[in-house]
Amino acid sequence: MNILFVICSLSFRHGGPTKACLETAECLHNKGYRVEICATEDLQDIDSSLLSIFQNKGICIHVFPITLRNFFLSRYYYFSFDLVRFLSKNISRFDIVYIYSLYRFPPTISSYYARRKNIPYIIHPHGSLDPYLYKKNRHIKNIYEILFEFRNLNKAAAIHFTAIEEKNLVSPLNLKAKSFVIPYGIQLNYYIPNPNLAEKYFHELKNKKILLFFSRINFKKGLDLLIPAFAKIRKEISNLFLVLAGPDNEGYGEKVRGWIKEYRIEDQVIFTGMLLEEKKRAILSLANLFVLPSYTESFGIAVIEAMAMELAVVISNKVNIWREVEEAGAGLVVSCNVDEIAKACIKLLKNPQLAKEMGKRGRKLVENRYSLEATTQALEEEFKKIIESHKSNR
Missing domain, CATH: 3.40.50.2000 (Glycogen Phosphorylase B;)
Structure with a gap:
């Protein structure tokens, strides 16, 4: 199984997603899977010494420069032409794509290329759909959802929630994609x-x-x-x-x-x-x-x-x-x-x-x-089911 993780940034300043992405990737790599991570540069420094620890363990990490870095919207949305080029040429190499977050360029473009190349993808919204955050900047999000986000969510092979409560809070949106609940794990x-x-x-x-x-x-x-x-x-x-x-x-x-x-x-x-x-x-x-x-x-x-x-x-x-x-x-x-x-x-x-x-x-x-081994095994099983279902439907 070849797995691609896509995340806006691997800066540890963003907390949970960075930690979960790297440690889950390591755990899957140790099980014998080919794992790669795509991320972009960040407004904050990425701790290259910590990233190198994971790279030395055999995980391929691509960090792409942000295009027009001095332009606020480009920085804020993590816009990167280099990421586009990589996805257009390489996404077909993967059996499944796992995407972190919403309302940013990396998750949007990776969802698009996964559909275009007929690769199943999973979206982890990381709280973006929680009512408290969902209401913020609603006028901008409405436009983004009409143009991109609802299609990305509804066409996903699955949506990954990390708690039952998170899934229940999102239910009023009536998303069409199936979902599963697996918590984060720690070592x-x-x-x-x-x-x-x-x-x-x-x-x-x-x-x-x-x-x-x-x-x-x-x-x-x-x-x-x-x-x-x-x-x-x-x-x-x-x-x-x-x-x-x-x-x-x-x-x-x-x-x-x-x-x-x-x-x-x-x-x-x-x-x-x-x-x-x-x-x-x-x-x-x-x-x-x-x-x-x-x-x-x-x-x-x-x-x-x-x-x-x-x-x-x-x-x-x-x-x-x-x-x-x-x-x-x-x-x-x-x-x-x-x-x-x-x-x-x-x-x-x-x-x-x-x-x-x-x-x-x-x-x-x-x-x-909440052990990392147990949560990663559960995620691995979901990956396998999604890939098999995708093959049979195709």
Whole structure:
């Protein structure tokens, strides 16, 4: 089986999709499949050293330059003539094409060439169809959908959702393509708490209580709720620090700093920027509690990572795996409300034994449902079914 992944960018600043794409590709490659990835340049730097790790393992990664890079629309939509040329000449080599996201040039052009060359393709919308995001920029999206996107979706061999909740939220669109639900997975042996790493990278936070937000600094992540909630929590819990660990992609951090100043908690909030590899494990090892009060989250891979590190979690009911977390007793689920977020965090910070028990249940949940090996095997089986069905229909 020859598999092509198409993704707008492989910058780790985009969080879940980059991680999922690379690690799933590696897992499929280890099973003996030929895997290639097409991506374009990014406004942010791509970490070439991390990409080279995957390339050295035998995964072919093509990163195409953006055409007219200085033109805003070209950059924003990841427009690339080189990608067009590659797809037109090479897409027929593949048995299946897996496409990340919507409303950008790479997914649009790869869907077009897959149909033109009669190659089955799967679209993973990555939350783009969630009602909260679907409503944004609706006038532009309406045009894009009429011209391209509804055809791309309806003609797909399948649509991949990563949570039942995500699939249910999209159902009012009445898309014609079949769909399946397979969650993201992580490499479990990587996520082991390590106090030595915490000491190495964050010595200044030793013996302090840490409330950890580990995600992009982005408008949809509920930081406008978390900052006032933390101001309330700080009044009840002494020696508590809020660590905001993640990249600031769109300059949203300036708004966040404004709220921090407004609530006079500058001395208790720490921005770390994007953390990868050992530094990521270090901060997860150090934290007392993980919080993610997002307005929308198609999956929430950071939640899985936190649970794998035996951290209790406080998440909003807009994180699409909230039902699984609640049923497992791995954390507390709240609405997007300042008081609810504060009360939940205070409850677990004041009861470390309860938080510890939830953390252990979280690890068990990840082991049972979110291992990379299990999720990749499920995806592999879907690929095979789609390819066989396509051959028989053809």
